[in-house]
Amino acid sequence: MTTIPADTAGAHDAHHDLPYLARKGGWATTVWDWMTTIDHKKIGVMYLFAILIAFFVGGVAALTVRLELWSPVQTVQNAAGESVVTGREIFSSNTGYNKAFTLHGAVMVFLFIIPSIPAALGNFVLPLMLGAKDVAFPRLNLFSWYVYVVGSLFAVAAILLGGVDTGWTFYTPYSVIAEDYHRVIAMTLAVFILGFSSIFTGMNFIVTVHKLRAPGMGWFDMPLFVWGIYATSIIQVLATPVLGITVLLLTIENVFKIGIFNPAYGGDPVLYQHFFWFYSHPAVYIMILPGMAIMSELIAVHARKRIFGYKFVAFSSLGIAAISFIVWGHHMFTAQGELASAIFSGLTFLVAIPSAIKVFNWTATLYKGSIAMTTPMAYALIFMFLFSIGGLTGLFLGSLSTDMHLHDTYFVVAHFHYVMMGGTVMALLGGIHHWWPKMFGKMYNERWALVGAALVFVGFNTTFFTQFILGTKGMPRRYATYVPEFQSLHQLSTIGSMILAVGFLVHLMVFVMSLAGGRKAPPNPWGGLSMEWETASPPIEHNFHHEPVVRHHPYDFDDTVPPQTDPAEFPLPEPAPAGRGH
C-alpha cells in the first residue's frame, strides 16, 4: 500500500503542532472553535462531559429510588380511627417512584452507558492508537455528537413535561395506552434519535479501523482496546436499527392508534419484546465490550505484561458480538413458547464462554507482571471482582428453571448492575484515570483517587449484593412499596448507595483538583506501548508530528523500552535466552 508522507499538506499546517486544547483566541472564538470542531479529540472530550452530566442526572434518580425504598408503605389506624399512610419518604404516590426508576433506567442506558466508552474514550483514544490523524468521517463524528444532544433534549423534554412511568423498556401495551402518551412519544423519539448517534459512531469506527491503521499495523498488531471497540461498533451498526424501528413503531402506535404491538388493535405485545430485546440484548454487549476493551489496556500497561493469549482475547470480543445477536430471548423466558425458551437458554450459556476466556486471560496476564497499584489498576481489579460476580450470576438467569423464579426480581437488578456498573462503569473510571494525563495533560492525585475507588467498591457491594438476596427471597423489581420482611435488606442497600455516591464525589473532586492545579503530565506516565503514548500530553492537533510507523507489538513489554520515558523507571527484564523467545 502506498503511503504519503505526513507533511503532504504543506507548511500552512504549522499551527496544528499546538496542543489540541490550546485556545484559539478570545472566549467566543474558543467556544465557536469547540462547537464546530471536527477534531476527534475535542469531540471525545465533549462526549465525556455530556455523559458525565447524564450520569449525574441518572445517579440522582437512582438515589431518589433508593431513598424511597428506605421503608415500606404501611397504613395504620391513627387515634381517631382514620387510615393514615406512613413511611412514604419522597413521593406522594407510586407514580413519582415509577417515574424516578424509569428516568434512572432510560438516562443511564441510552444517555450514559451506551455512548460512554465508545463515544467518549473511544473517540479520543482509538484514532491515536491506530496512528491516524482522525476518524474516517470527522464531520459525521461531530454530527453524531449533535444528534446525541438533540436526542438528549427530547429526553429532557419528556422529563420536563412531567416524566414517563413506563420503565426504560417501554413494554406494550402499557406504553401505548397510557393517558400521558405524548411524553412517552417524546421519550421514544429521544431513543430513536440517540440510536442514530450510536450508529454513526459505530460506522465511523469500523471504517477507521479498516482503512486508517498506521503503516505496518496488521489486524493482530492492534491494541485490544481497538478490537473491543471494533466488535462493539459491529453490534451498534447491526442492532441499533431494530431499536430504531421498534421505537418508531411505538411512536406511530401512540400517535395513530395502529395495531402492531397493541393487542387491543390486534397486535402482539410479545412481538414488541422480541423487537426490543433484539436490540437491547446486543446493547448489553455494546455496554460491556468497551469495558472489557479498556480492561485489556489497564491490565497490560499497569502490570507491564503482554496480554496472555492476545488472539483468544481478540477473537472472544468478536465471539461475544456474534453470539449476542442470538440470545435475546432469555429476557422473555416467562413470556414466550417453550421451544424458543429452550433454544435461547442453550445459546445463552454459549455466551458465557468468551467472557470466561477474557477473565482467565486477564488473570494469567498478572502472573509474573510488575503490578503497580495505580488507580487504573485498582479499577481493573475491581472490575474483575465485580464482573466475575455479574457474569456468574448470569448463569442462574440463563438456566430455565431458576430464571422462572428469578425473572423480574431484585436478583436481576443486582445481576445487571454488577455487569453494567461493576463492569462498564468501573472500566470507564479506570479508563478515565488511565487516559486522563493524555487527555488533559495533568496528573491527578493518586492517593485520593484510590480512596475514591475504595469507597466505590465498598458502596457498590453493599448496595447490590443485598439485592441478590432480596431477589431470591421474593422481592419483585419496580416495586414502590413492599412487604415489611424486606425492609432491613433494603435499608442496607440504601446505605450502600450513599457510600457509592460519596465515592463518586471524591472522584469528582480529584478531577477538578487535577484540572485546577495538577502536576503537568509526562507524555507517557504509565510506560504504555500503544501509539497514543508516542505523542505529547495533551496530543497536538494533528495527533503526530510525522505519521507513526509500527515498530513493535502494543504489548511487547518484555523487549521494548516505552516511548518517551526514562528507561531507569521502566527497566526491561533480562534478555531472553537464545531459542526461548516467543
Add this chain to the structure above:
Amino acid sequence: MIAQGTGMTTLAAEPIWNVGKGLWFGDDASTVAPRVDSLFMFIFWVSTAFFLLIVGLIIVFVIRHRRLPGVAPQRSASHNTPLELAWTFLPMFFLAIMFVWGFRDYMYMHVAPAQAEEINLTARQWSWLATYDHGGSPTETMHLVDLDVPIIPVPKGRPIKVVLHSVDVLHAFWVPDFRVKIDVIPNRYTTTWFEATGGATQFDENGQPLPYTDHYLFCAEYCGNQHSQMAAIIRVMDEAAYQEAKAAMTNIWDGRSLEEVGQILAQRNGCFSCHSADGSAGTGPTWLGIWGKTETVRTRDGATETVTIDENYVRESIYDPGAKIVDGFANQMTPFTSEQIDDQELGAIIAYIKSLGGGSN
C-alpha cells in the same frame, strides 16, 4: 403481614450442594421449589468455586508480583494454547449440566398433570380475580401493607393448573414460595401449575400453629401505577378445608344484604386498588361520601361538564370509564364488560357505594 414460619421442613436426603440454602431462600412450599433451589445451589457452588479461584489467583499475583522501583519484571509466556483451550472447553461441561437440568425442571413446571384442577386467574390493573371450576371466586381478604388483597385457597398435595389471562396490560403471576412464575398476557392465555406442599408451619399472633399456610402472590411484570400493590395471598389448606372454602364462594347472595354483596364484588374486581372506602386519596376518587355529589368531569373530547354521582354515572363509569373523568384524576381504568359485571352485580355495587354515604338519595 404473613405469620412467620419457623424451622425448615425436613427433606429426605438433601443434596450436598444445598448447604447454605437458608441464606438465599425463604420457605419452599411446592413440589417444584426444591427442584429449583437445588439447581440454584448447584450453580451457586460451582460459581463460587470459579470465583474464589480467580480472586485468589488475582490476590496472590498482585502481592507476589507488585512493582518495586527499579526492579525489572520477569519474563513469562505470551500464550499457552493447551491451557487456553482447556479453560475454553472445561466450563462447557458445567454449562451443559446447568442447561439440561434447568430445561428438565422448566418442562416439569410447564406440563401440568392431566388430573390437575383448573383455576382461572384474570389479571387487571391492579387486582387478581380467581375463578374456580364451579364459577365461584374468593370472598375472603387479608390486609397487606396498605390494601386488602384476596385470599385464594388452594389444596395441599394436589396439582392445580392456573390458566391466566389479562384484560389490559402485561402482568406476571409469581408465588415466590412456589418458585413459579409466568407472564399474563392480554391477547392469549398462559398456563402454569403447581402442587402445593405448604412448607413450614405458620403461627398466629399467640404462637398457635395455623391449620393453613399463606404465601404471597406478587405481580412481577411492571404494570403501571400500583404495580407494587397488585398482590394476593395463596392459602394452602388440606382437602376438607379447601372444599369448605370453595363451597363458601358459591352463592355470595345467600344471607347477605345487597350492600355486603356489593362490597365483596368491589373487592373482587379490584375497585379498592384505586377507590378507597375510607376517604384516603387514591388513583381514583374515594367512594366515601361520593353519592349524590356534584363533580366537575372531563368528557372524552376535552369538554368540562358537571354531573351528579348517581346510578347512571356509576354505570357509565364502570362500562366506559373514559367517558367522564372526574377532574384531577387520570383516565387509567380498564373498562369492564357486561360479562365481567352483570346487571345484578352492578346493582349490588351501586347499593354498596350508596351505603358509603353522601348527599341526596
Add this chain to the structure above:
Amino acid sequence: MSHAEPHAIEFEHGHTHHVTSMRLLNTILVILLIFTGLTVAVSRVHLGESLNLWVAVAIAVFKASLVCAVFMHLLHDKAISSLVLFFCVLTIGFFFLFTLIDMDSRHMVDPVRAAPIAAPTIVEEARAEAIAAGELDPAAHTDESHDEHGDAGEH
C-alpha cells in the same frame, strides 16, 4: 464518446475500478422486469397459503440478488462490501427465525396458549366512539359515494 467498451478504469496509483458493460446492465433490467411480471402471474395461481408466500419471497430474493450483484457492483467489488451485506442478511435471518419460532410454537405444550384470543374489538369501539363524537361519518366513506377503484384488485 468512444464505442470501445472499457472493462476497467485506472483510479489511482495502479488501483483500477471495474466498469460494468451496457449489455449487462440492459440484460439485468429486462430480467428484472420479466420477473416482476412473473411474480404477479404466480400470485394469480393459488398454490396454497404458504407456498404462494414462499414463491413470492423467492422471486424477490432473486431480483434483489441481481440488483446487488450488478447494479450495486458486488460482483466486482472488494469482498468487504459483500461481507457487510452477508452479515446484515444473516442478522435479519436470525431475527425472523427466532421470532417466528416463538410465534409458531406457543401451542406445543399447551394448546390453550396458541392463538391470539382478543379480537381487536377496540377498533370497532373506537369507530363507534368517533362516529358518536361526530369525528367520523361512516356514510361518507362507503364505495357508493367514492367509486374510483373499489373493485380494482378483486379476483
Add this chain to the structure above:
Amino acid sequence: MTTIPTTGPGAGVQASAEPWERYTHQPHWRNREDEFEGAKLGMWLFLSTELLLFSGFFCAYFVLRHFYPDAFRGASTHFLDWRIGAINTAILLISSWNVAVAVRAAQLGQKMILAGNIFFASLCGVAFLVLKLALEYFPKIQKGEVPGAFFSYAGGHGYDPSPYDPIFLSVYWVSTATHGFHVLVGVLLLWWVGWRALKGHFGPKHYTAVENVGLYWHLVDLIWIFLFPLLYLVP
C-alpha cells in the same frame, strides 16, 4: 462528504481542468483510493442499517399474517390495486438502471450522460411518489382506509370490512410511508449529485458521491422489490 481543495498538491493541475481532475483527498486520508473505499464501506454499513430497519416491518408482516391470514388476503385484494404497485415497481427498476448507467458514465468521464441519467432517475422517483400519493394515499385517506382506530371504511361492492383489516392497513401504511420517505430523500440526494455532476465534480478519478448515492437508490429499489409482492399480491 467530500470537498474540492483549492490549495494543496492537487492545485498544480492546469486551470482549465474539470474539478474532478484537481481533486486529491481530505487531509486525514492517505490517498484517494483509501478515501473512496472508506466512504463506500461506510455507505454499505449504512445500507445494512437501513435493511435492518425495514426488517422490522417485514417481521411484523410475517407475524401478523401468520395470525390473521384471511384478513391479510381480503384486505390486500380489496384495498390495494396491484397495477399501481406493478407500475411503481417498474418505475423504480428503470430508475435503478439509470443510476447504474450514471455510475458507468462517471467512470468514463461522460458528464452529460451522467447528469442526464441522474436526473431521469430522480424524475422516476418523483413519478413514484406522485402515483403513490395521488392514486393511493389521498383516496385512501378520503375513504377512511387508514390503519388502527381511524379506520372508517364502511364497506361496499359486496365487501364487508372485517375488524382485522386495520391490522393489514397498519403494516401497509407504516412500511410504504417509511419507504416513501426514503424515496423522497433519495430524490433530493439525486438532485444534489446531478447538480454537482453538471458542475464537473465527478469523473474517473473522483466519483465517490455518485457511487454512494447510487447505492442508496438501489437499496430503496431493493426494499420495494420485497414490499410489492408481500403487500399487493396476497393471493
